[in-house]
Amino acid sequence: MDVYCSNNVLQARRTVEQLRLETELQRIKISAAAEQIVQYCQEHRRADPLLTGIAASSNPFKDKKTCVLL
Amino acid sequence: MGEMEQLRKEAESLKDDITAARKAVQDLTLQDHVAGTAVVGRVQLKTRKTLRGHLAKIYAMHWGTDSKLCVSASQDGKLIVWDSYSTNKVHAIPLKSSWVMTCSYAPSGNMVACGGLDNMCSIYNLKAKDGNVKVMRELAAHTGYLSCCRFLSDSEIITSSGDCTCLLWDIETGTEKTVFAGHLGDCMSLGVAPDFNTFISGACDFTAKLWDIRDGQCRQTFGGHESDINAIGFFPNGNAVITGSDDASCKLYDLRSDQELITFQDSSIMCGVTSLAPSLSGRLLLAGYDDFNCNIWDTLKAERVGVLSGHDNRVSCIGVTPDGMACCTGSWDSFLKIWN
Numbered sequence: 001m002d003v004y005c006s007n008n009v010l011q012a013r014r015t016v017e018q019l020r021l022e023t024e025l026q027r028i029k030i031s032a033a034a035e036q037i038v039q040y041c042q043e044h045r046r047a048d049p050l051l052t053g054i055a056a057s058s059n060p061f062k063d064k065k066t067c068v069l070l
Numbered sequence: 071m072g073e074m075e076q077l078r079k080e081a082e083s084l085k086d087d088i089t090a091a092r093k094a095v096q097d098l099t100l101q102d103h104v105a106g107t108a109v110v111g112r113v114q115l116k117t118r119k120t121l122r123g124h125l126a127k128i129y130a131m132h133w134g135t136d137s138k139l140c141v142s143a144s145q146d147g148k149l150i151v152w153d154s155y156s157t158n159k160v161h162a163i164p165l166k167s168s169w170v171m172t173c174s175y176a177p178s179g180n181m182v183a184c185g186g187l188d189n190m191c192s193i194y195n196l197k198a199k200d201g202n203v204k205v206m207r208e209l210a211a212h213t214g215y216l217s218c219c220r221f222l223s224d225s226e227i228i229t230s231s232g233d234c235t236c237l238l239w240d241i242e243t244g245t246e247k248t249v250f251a252g253h254l255g256d257c258m259s260l261g262v263a264p265d266f267n268t269f270i271s272g273a274c275d276f277t278a279k280l281w282d283i284r285d286g287q288c289r290q291t292f293g294g295h296e297s298d299i300n301a302i303g304f305f306p307n308g309n310a311v312i313t314g315s316d317d318a319s320c321k322l323y324d325l326r327s328d329q330e331l332i333t334f335q336d337s338s339i340m341c342g343v344t345s346l347a348p349s350l351s352g353r354l355l356l357a358g359y360d361d362f363n364c365n366i367w368d369t370l371k372a373e374r375v376g377v378l379s380g381h382d383n384r385v386s387c388i389g390v391t392p393d394g395m396a397c398c399t400g401s402w403d404s405f406l407k408i409w410n
Contacts, residue, residue: 054410
């Protein structure tokens with residue numbers, strides 16, 4: 001068996017081993033998975049500045065107008 | 071070749087088993103689950119700062135953990151560390167190789183890393199006693215370009231490469247600790263899980279893979295994209311993965327049900343996704359495209375709720391601050407913009 005052939009066989013064996021591993025995964029129902037994603041979004045919605053908007057006074061990226069004391 | 075034929079048949083049979091197992095948990099779709107949820111209102115973000123200074127295309131940017139400093143890499147051969155509040159340049163680091171494709175800020179703030187067509191990941195110490203930023207380590211082992219790098223700590227970093235592998239490095243000794251092999255195409259991007267136990271990689275074989283950092287095993291493989299995956303990131307709770315591809319779509323894959331839950335695409339979008347970042351709650355997905363724009367998606371409803379336009383060339387990178395206060399876009403037009 002020349003090197004090219006044996007490399008292909010090794011690769012194929014590894015592919016099968018990897019697929020066997022992935023087959024054994026315990027999968028949860030999509031309803032449960034979806035619920036967790038939605039819940040996470042809900043729980044953190046108020047703390048998400050890009051979603052709720054940011055008051056100008058608490059926005060570190062907004063230039064503050066300076067007060068000039070005369 | 072008797073054995074090859076046998077292995078091929080076994081591989082096909084196992085793939086069918088996986089498809090069946092995924093189907094068996096499809097009791098509902100995400101769309102069904104959120105049918106009663108309203109789409110978020112229109113999101114209009116304004117450019118608050120423009121970071122000017124690079125002289126050529128920007129390829130990558132990464133926020134520091136303080137949500138104020140960030141690092142950007144350009145093919146003008148420089149890494150710039152910016153104070154995004156003031157737009158001041160804290161460091162302008164000249165690189166040995168100008169063909170940089172990625173950069174990363176260490177969580178501690180002590181180091182930055184970059185790499186590209188030189189096939190190496192160079193680590194720079196920002197806190198040297200003499201105040202000069204210099205190369206601390208050059209991590210060389212990849213046989214292809216460095217597409218992405220992410221620090222786990224000051225002593226470990228993960229890199230992805232055009233040689234189809236990812237590597238976990240010991241920065242102290244400058245050597246590879248673990249090889250993550252399995253992709254059949256260039257690895258383009260990687261993301262580390264919030265718990266630092268796993269990471270995900272997206273590649274030119276159109277798949278995303280979830281890896282166990284300690285034992286080097288690929289735990290899960292996600293297909294469905296019809297072209298190269300250029301961008302990848304974790305949904306903030308660590309249980310889902312979002313990918314962006316040259317096929318003009320983004321996809322959200324759930325890790326525990328081991329499958330795609332939703333695709334973000336629109337018939338009017340015909341160009342590739344270059345970069346992506348979720349907002350703090352995960353409800354918004356910001357994605358940069360080849361058509362110079364960044365689209366903002368409602369992650370649960372897969373509808374476009376906003377657009378960031380302002381760059382004069384491809385948006386190559388995007389990042390949301392760890393505190394969620396702003397997002398930064400980097401472009402081939404040589405500018406970075408901060409939006410909120």
